[in-house]
Amino acid sequence: PQPIRLADYTPPAWRAETVRLVFDLAPRGAKVHAKIRFIRGEGPEGPLRLDGQKLMLMAAKLDGRDVFHDVALDADGLTLAGPLPDAFDLETTVEIDPEANTELEGLYLSNGIYCTQCEAEGFRKITYFPDRPDVMATYSVRIEAPASTPVLLSNGEPGEAGALPDGRLFAEWHDPWPKPSYLFALVAGNLVAHRDRFTTASGRAVDLGIWVRPGDESRCEYAMDALKRSMRWDEEAYGREYDLSVFNIVAVDDFNMGAMENKGLNIFNSKYVLASPETAGDRDYELIEGIIAHEYFHNWTGNRITCRDWFQLCLKEGLTVFRDQQFSADMRSEPVKRIDDVKMLRARQFREDAGPLAHPVRPEQFIEINNFYTATVYEKGAELIRMLHLMVGPKAYRQALDLYFERHDGQACTIEQWLDVFQTVTNRDLTQFKLWYSQAGTPRVTVSEGWKPGKYTLTLRQDVPSTPGAPSKKPMAIPVAFGLLGQGGRELVEPGVLELTEPEQTWTFDLDERPVPSLLRGFSAPVILDRRSTAAERAFLLAHDSDPFNRWEAARAMALEALMGAEPVAPFAEALRLAIADADLDPAFRALLLTLPGDDELARETWARGRQADPDAIHAASETAKAALAEALEPELRALYTAMESPGPYSPDAAAAGRRALRNACLGLLSRRPVGPSLAEAQAKAPSMSERLPALAALLHAGAPAAEPALAAFAEEWKADPLVMDKWYLLQATTPREGTLARVKTLSEDPSFAWKTPNRFRSLVAAFSTNHFCFHAADGSGYRFLADWLLKLDPLNPQTAARVAGAFETWRRYDDARQSLIRAELERIARAPALSRDLTEIVTRMLG
Ligand code: HT7
Numbered sequence: 001p002q003p004i005r006l007a008d009y010t011p012p013a014w015r016a017e018t019v020r021l022v023f024d025l026a027p028r029g030a031k032v033h034a035k036i037r038f039i040r041g042e043g044p045e046g047p048l049r050l051d052g053q054k055l056m057l058m059a060a061k062l063d064g065r066d067v068f069h070d071v072a073l074d075a076d077g078l079t080l081a082g083p084l085p086d087a088f089d090l091e092t093t094v095e096i097d098p099e100a101n102t103e104l105e106g107l108y109l110s111n112g113i114y115c116t117q118c119e120a121e122g123f124r125k126i127t128y129f130p131d132r133p134d135v136m137a138t139y140s141v142r143i144e145a146p147a148s149t150p151v152l153l154s155n156g157e158p159g160e161a162g163a164l165p166d167g168r169l170f171a172e173w174h175d176p177w178p179k180p181s182y183l184f185a186l187v188a189g190n191l192v193a194h195r196d197r198f199t200t201a202s203g204r205a206v207d208l209g210i211w212v213r214p215g216d217e218s219r220c221e222y223a224m225d226a227l228k229r230s231m232r233w234d235e236e237a238y239g240r241e242y243d244l245s246v247f248n249i250v251a252v253d254d255f256n257m258g259a260m261e262n263k264g265l266n267i268f269n270s271k272y273v274l275a276s277p278e279t280a281g282d283r284d285y286e287l288i289e290g291i292i293a294h295e296y297f298h299n300w301t302g303n304r305i306t307c308r309d310w311f312q313l314c315l316k317e318g319l320t321v322f323r324d325q326q327f328s329a330d331m332r333s334e335p336v337k338r339i340d341d342v343k344m345l346r347a348r349q350f351r352e353d354a355g356p357l358a359h360p361v362r363p364e365q366f367i368e369i370n371n372f373y374t375a376t377v378y379e380k381g382a383e384l385i386r387m388l389h390l391m392v393g394p395k396a397y398r399q400a401l402d403l404y405f406e407r408h409d410g411q412a413c414t415i416e417q418w419l420d421v422f423q424t425v426t427n428r429d430l431t432q433f434k435l436w437y438s439q440a441g442t443p444r445v446t447v448s449e450g451w452k453p454g455k456y457t458l459t460l461r462q463d464v465p466s467t468p469g470a471p472s473k474k475p476m477a478i479p480v481a482f483g484l485l486g487q488g489g490r491e492l493v494e495p496g497v498l499e500l501t502e503p504e505q506t507w508t509f510d511l512d513e514r515p516v517p518s519l520l521r522g523f524s525a526p527v528i529l530d531r532r533s534t535a536a537e538r539a540f541l542l543a544h545d546s547d548p549f550n551r552w553e554a555a556r557a558m559a560l561e562a563l564m565g566a567e568p569v570a571p572f573a574e575a576l577r578l579a580i581a582d583a584d585l586d587p588a589f590r591a592l593l594l595t596l597p598g599d600d601e602l603a604r605e606t607w608a609r610g611r612q613a614d615p616d617a618i619h620a621a622s623e624t625a626k627a628a629l630a631e632a633l634e635p636e637l638r639a640l641y642t643a644m645e646s647p648g649p650y651s652p653d654a655a656a657a658g659r660r661a662l663r664n665a666c667l668g669l670l671s672r673r674p675v676g677p678s679l680a681e682a683q684a685k686a687p688s689m690s691e692r693l694p695a696l697a698a699l700l701h702a703g704a705p706a707a708e709p710a711l712a713a714f715a716e717e718w719k720a721d722p723l724v725m726d727k728w729y730l731l732q733a734t735t736p737r738e739g740t741l742a743r744v745k746t747l748s749e750d751p752s753f754a755w756k757t758p759n760r761f762r763s764l765v766a767a768f769s770t771n772h773f774c775f776h777a778a779d780g781s782g783y784r785f786l787a788d789w790l791l792k793l794d795p796l797n798p799q800t801a802a803r804v805a806g807a808f809e810t811w812r813r814y815d816d817a818r819q820s821l822i823r824a825e826l827e828r829i830a831r832a833p834a835l836s837r838d839l840t841e842i843v844t845r846m847l848g
């Protein structure tokens with residue numbers, strides 16, 4: 001297939017103004033009648049070309065005249081040649097098969113619930129349409145369905161609803177806000193609602209509903225609370241009110257991603273809605289809060305203002321991720337949220353940026369757009385907004401956002417238009433900053449210092465690495481937040497931001513004492529900071545830096561050296577001993593200090609230092625260091641473990657979750673001590689999942705005799721609950737011990753393994769691929785296992801298969817033997833007949 005290029009963008013030749021859809025739902029042969037008002041667009045004159053895939057055209061009329069025999073059909077759509085009037089109504093009727101839809105794009109059935117997923121190009125699997133985001137229309141929808149499907153939902157405001165003479169049911173919906181087709185949604189099924197009400201800042205009432213399968217309604221409380229907090233927060237922080245009288249969320253079990261922001265009808269993976277203390281852990285609660293907020297915030301950043309084309313995906317995703325990060329920081333602890341986000345950025349985006357799948361935040365070409373919903377577009381995209389926020393300050397940021405909403409409401413926009421509001425408000429020239437959108441690769445900032453009494457110089461040099469198809473790069477604009485610390489951690493100068501714009505720049509400070517610099521505070525830019533610090537400096541920063549991010553960063557640097565065997569464990573243990581005992585420090589922050597880098601991070605670091613990674617050696621060295629650390633800190637860990645015990649019943653709030661996180665981090669290390677299994681065995685009987693799951697993980701990790709009975713009891717208790725059972729699979733797949741692959745294979749061969757459900761596939765097969773020690777087994781068995789499963793999943797669900805295949809993207813990090821084993825698996829996949837476009841693109845790029 002030929003790539004689609006940003007440079008080839010042309011406006012549409014035809015625009016749709018209004019869309020009327022009538023659905024007659026059935027598992028097979030569902031009928032979709034569409035009446036669309038077309039007007040000429042600005043694009044070059046030509047025939048009417050509509051996208052359409054896997055549709056059976058039954059009828060076509062233009063202004064009431066039968067044109068069924070005039071349309072030319074092909075596998076990707078329909079062409080109607082001229083002459084055509086400047087405005088006309090086109091009516092089509094198509095048949096589709098929701099039951100046969102395993103790709104989970106378009107209209108499909110999930111556990112008896114009809115639901116749609118249209119982003120990015122799923123609407124074309126529902127009806128013929130110019131399925132591109134710059135065609136914005138108003139939609140009215142009628143759904144007709146059997147009485148067994150009583151709840152009928154779509155976008156916008158509800159209209160008439162009731163029973164038809166034949167006993168079937170119908171419902172009408174009208175969405176007054178023009179939207180692109182990717183925001184269309186329909187849900188129909190036997191659902192029940194958890195309802196609430198929200199009054200907007202200007203006093204309008206909004207009916208809120210979270211729709212789930214009967215029996216699940218008691219698990220919606222937290223999601224509803226998160227929704228109401230999100231709605232209020234967007235009013236307060238961004239001045240944005242909700243704009244319809246209803247807002248519905250539906251939870252479905254079969255979903256390719258986390259959730260979808262369809263106008264007024266968000267559809268969620270049930271994993272990110274349903275929670276109770278017995279079934280969900282603290283991390284689940286946190287994700288539910290963040291994802292509910294993310295999808296809600298899209299109402300303004302994505303829906304009211306959308307993307308001109310899919311190359312501009314970061315316009316809505318980067319901005320909305322930044323907004324959900326701000327929200328979570330406000331709801332919880334700001335530094336803890338920042339550290340978590342940076343850990344994720346480094347683990348996923350830095351990894352992507354350093355490998356064969358690297359691409360700019362605004363890609364310039366793609367074969368399959370689904371392959372570009374990436375950490376780079378989302379997370380690095382959010383980092384660019386964060387840098388803008390830092391560089392212009394919060395006041396100008398808010399003014400720029402106000403101007404963005406004022407100028408572009410109802411439009412499909414570009415990154416140029418986004419940056420222009422900042423230029424207008426601040427008068428800053430953002431030409432150089434814009435390179436962040438077009439240059440892939442993580443810049444490396446190298447630090448050198450000079451000191452002579454009275455004068456301190458700081459020199460920063462930047463290097464932007466070459467990436468696939470982009471060998472040479474220009475210097476970027478990099479904001480480096482900094483402080484200079486004197487004895488006891490005193491700030492010797494006003495903390496500020498150095499803007500590095502040249503390949504190399506030097507700053508001079510008149511100082512009486514030689515400072516320890518604290519650089520890239522708060523991780524002010526998505527770069528790799530290269531400063532050769534001494535162990536003493538790191539311990540000093542961990543103890544004294546006023547910037548919590550850099551305190552944690554100092555601990556991480558010490559941990560890396562100790563776990564890689566480059567430095568002794570003892571000084572790190574001493575520094576940690578002091579920090580974890582500091583009762584002034586938030587328990588959640590102390591938990592982060594105690595959560596040591598995993599093998600994947602150590603492999604990345606090894607490779608970044610110019611050596612090939614040997615997963616067995618990495619694992620052995622890090623296990624030895626972790627055991628030594630646990631031994632050195634055992635008394636403190638045991639005391640903290642006891643002190644952090646929850647005094648009352650489970651509460652999902654950040655403070656309680658932080659105490660549990662610290663307790664569980666202690667248990668993780670103590671599982672390496674003789675006392676570990678008995679502590680874990682007792683904790684595994686606790687009522688909340690936040691306590692049970694880490695306890696089970698500790699038992700499994702220690703290979704304790706109690707592990708197997710505990711696992712069996714867990715399965716017996718939860719066998720009817722798919723979301724909880726997903727955790728059971730994941731736990732086993734991610735245990736870094738000999739024998740894990742054999743166990744995972746047995747689980748995967750059992751007929752009860754529902755691999756066609758993406759959540760279940762991810763909880764076993766994809767989870768196993770994140771188990772660094774086992775996935776990278778020297779005999780290639782882990783690689784073969786993954787490749788076999790990708791080939792099995794691809795014909796049914798190419799989007800998920802391609803996403804999980806990303807596990808191979810780091811293959812060049814490893815020793816030659818492993819490289820050739822992975823290459824062989826990638827080539828085997830590439831040779832498979834009828835491989836999807838999704839997987840072909842990913843595998844070809846990885847082999848590239
Ligand atoms: N905008 C959505 C991205 C998306 C998606 C969601 C569910 C299933 C398939 C999907 N393809 C793309 C989710 C978001 O970023 O909010």
Ligand code: ZN
Pocket residue numbers: 294298316317320
């Ligand atoms: Zn999003």
